[in-house]
Amino acid sequence: MSYPVTFITGDGTGPELSDAVQKVLDATGVEFDWDFQTAGVDVYEEEGNPLPERVLDSVKERGLALKAPITTPVGSGFRSINVALRKELDLYACLRPCKAYEGVRTRFPDTDIVIVRENHEDLYAGIEFEQGDEKTDKLRKFIADTEGTELREDIGVTIKAISIYGTERIVREAFKYAQAYGRSKITLAHKANIMKFSDGLFLEVGTRVAEEEFGDSGIEFEERIIDNLCNQLVSRPEEYDVIVLPNLYGDIVSDLGAGLIGGLGLAPGANIGDDYAVFEAVHGSAPKYKGQNKVNPLGLLLSGLMLLHHIEETEAADRLEGAIAEIIREGESVTYDLKPSRDDPSAVGTSEMADAIIEKMDAVTA
Ligand code: NAD
Numbered sequence: 001m002s003y004p005v006t007f008i009t010g011d012g013t014g015p016e017l018s019d020a021v022q023k024v025l026d027a028t029g030v031e032f033d034w035d036f037q038t039a040g041v042d043v044y045e046e047e048g049n050p051l052p053e054r055v056l057d058s059v060k061e062r063g064l065a066l067k068a069p070i071t072t073p074v075g076s077g078f079r080s081i082n083v084a085l086r087k088e089l090d091l092y093a094c095l096r097p098c099k100a101y102e103g104v105r106t107r108f109p110d111t112d113i114v115i116v117r118e119n120h121e122d123l124y125a126g127i128e129f130e131q132g133d134e135k136t137d138k139l140r141k142f143i144a145d146t147e148g149t150e151l152r153e154d155i156g157v158t159i160k161a162i163s164i165y166g167t168e169r170i171v172r173e174a175f176k177y178a179q180a181y182g183r184s185k186i187t188l189a190h191k192a193n194i195m196k197f198s199d200g201l202f203l204e205v206g207t208r209v210a211e212e213e214f215g216d217s218g219i220e221f222e223e224r225i226i227d228n229l230c231n232q233l234v235s236r237p238e239e240y241d242v243i244v245l246p247n248l249y250g251d252i253v254s255d256l257g258a259g260l261i262g263g264l265g266l267a268p269g270a271n272i273g274d275d276y277a278v279f280e281a282v283h284g285s286a287p288k289y290k291g292q293n294k295v296n297p298l299g300l301l302l303s304g305l306m307l308l309h310h311i312e313e314t315e316a317a318d319r320l321e322g323a324i325a326e327i328i329r330e331g332e333s334v335t336y337d338l339k340p341s342r343d344d345p346s347a348v349g350t351s352e353m354a355d356a357i358i359e360k361m362d363a364v365t366a
Contacts, residue, residue, distance in 0.1 A: 002031040003311055006058040010068030011040035012285025013295045013350075018068045020297040020354035025066075025304045027358040028316040035062065039081055040070040040285075051081045056088055064311070065278045066304055069285040082280075086119050091271035091278055092166070093173040094119045096254045097306070103329040104262030104338065110238035111260045116177060117250025118170040119271060122198075123160050124247045131156035162198040162246060167205040173272065174244040175214045181309075185220040185241040186210070189229045189249055202246055230256065258282055265296030265337040268303040270310070277310055279303040293349035296335040298324065301357070323360035327353070 009018040018036075025032060037055045044050040050070070059065045072080040085091070094117040100106050129136040131154060140151050174186050188206045190199040203223055210221035224232070226249045233240065233253070237260050245253060258267035267282035281299025289295050301324065308317035327333055333356030336347040348356070 002033045003064070004033045004035065004062040005307070006055070006062050006065040007034045007036050008039055008055060008065055008067040008070075009036055010070045010285060011042055012069060012071050012287035012290045013292075014040070014068030014070065014285055016291070016293055016350050017281075017295065017297050017300045020350045021066070021068075021300045021304055024297075024301055024320070024354050024357050024361075025308075027361060028308065028313075028320050030308065030311075030313045030316045041073070051084050056085075059085075059089060059276055059278065063276050064307065065276070066300070066307060067278050067280040068300060069281060069283060071285045071287055083124075085278060086271050089271075089273055089276040089278065090120075091273040091276060092119050093117070093170055093272045094250065094254075095177060095270045095272060095306070096250075096257060096282060097268060097302075098254075098257030098261045100261040101266070101325050101328045103331050104266065105340070106260060106262045108237045108260045111257075113233075113237060113240045113257060113260075114177065114181075114183065114242045115250060115254050115257055116170065116174040116242060116244040117254060118166060118245070118247050120247070121162050121166045122247035123158050125159065125161045127159035127161065129157040129159075160195065160198045162202050164201065164205050167202050168209055171206040171209040171244055172213065174242055175210070175217060175219060178219050178242050179217060183219070183242045185222065187229070187240055187243045188221070188223045189226045189243060189245045189253070190223065191226050191249075193225060199246065206244065226253075229253070233257070233260065254282055263337055264299065265335065266298050266302070268299055268301075268306055270303065270306045277307075279307045279310075293351055294336060295350055296337050297350050297354055298328075301354070319361055319364060320357075322364060323357045326360050327357055332356075 007018060007022065009015050035058050037058050039051050039055050043052065070081045096115040098111055098113050100109050100111040129139050136157060139157060144150055178186055188203065190203045192200040192203040233256060258264050264283040269280055269282050271278045281303055283299050286295050305317055305320055333348050333353055335350065335353055336342055336344065339347045
């Protein structure tokens with residue numbers, strides 16, 4: 001059986017990461033029917049649209065995509081393709097496993113957590129009132145009339161919107177993930193003590209879903225205030241398992257999690273919806289390293305590992321993960337970021353690290 005998957009090759013270091021990851025995934029023995037699609041800065045210059053319809057059509061037809069990073073220019077230019085993809089395909093859950101492999105430089109070698117971040121709501125809903133705008137003035141007056149609170153004239157405002165619908169489905173997704181992957185505890189993070197009607201709703205609805213729908217699942221459910229959670233994560237991350245969070249906290253805690261396991265080069269992710277799934281590393285396009293065959297392919301490759309699990313190719317996934325773990329543990333055929341010093345001359349390139357992983361997989365199979 002061959003799996004049709006869209007491969008969005010990205011920009012910056014995206015294309016070289018894509019080449020490396022494609023050859024490793026092809027070497028697992030699982031057959032992929034890749035549909036390579038370009039998107040991003042170069043495509044914007046050539047086609048006038050950084051995310052042409054052909055890319056979305058390809059993912060919609062196949063249901064699955066592996067995506068290399070894409071640059072979002074600061075200031076002018078286009079809006080984030082990453083955000084656009086998540087919205088267009090209704091990828092409401094962002095899964096980010098943070099697992100410390102033996103051999104990485106970390107103070108927290110027992111970390112093995114999965115962050116489940118809500119992808120659409122919260123301060124990311126895109127409802128903003130610009131400082132000085134007429135609409136912002138109307139909003140100020142509305143707030144003064146309804147709340148009796150006089151806000152300063154020189155404010156800018158971003159709305160934090162959290163719904164019952166959005167909370168129900170992200171908490172369900174966290175439980176479904178925990179059930180599918182044998183996880184035993186879910187921690188819901190919030191700041192309900194301060195934001196009673198947004199985070200408070202997230203906590204209330206999440207607790208209800210946990211009790212009513214998963215009360216007999218055998219999965220423990222607990223809640224933590226976000227600042228306390230951050231404190232505990234950088235002291236005792238091994239006490240956490242699956243963590244479900246609203247969008248902004250999820251974004252921040254994902255990077256914190258990447259730090260716990262040895263850096264951004266090692267952090268994979270998946271954006272999941274009811275109909276589609278797009279797998280991508282947490283890191284960006286690292287444009288300063290473009291074309292240097294230098295950056296770590298593991299963020300994208302471990303995202304490919306998540307894809308293998310998603311399509312239930314468990315045996316291939318385990319073999320790939322074993323080879324990756326072994327390469328990290330040996331610490332020889334690894335990129336600069338996994339060496340004791342960043343200018344270590346024994347660091348290998350992106351492509352060579354991929355080759356070493358393939359060799360390791362072959363050695364296990366032989
Ligand atoms: P970045 O993640 O691209 O790079 C920051 C630094 O992290 C790099 O300079 C490098 O030191 C390190 N790093 C990143 N990936 C690495 C890897 N694979 N191996 C080793 N080291 C690695 O973050 P940035 O510079 O803030 O963003 C660059 C561009 O990427 C921006 O336009 C941003 O919007 C975009 N971005 C895209 C995505 C995505 O496509 N999903 C995610 C985040 C950022």
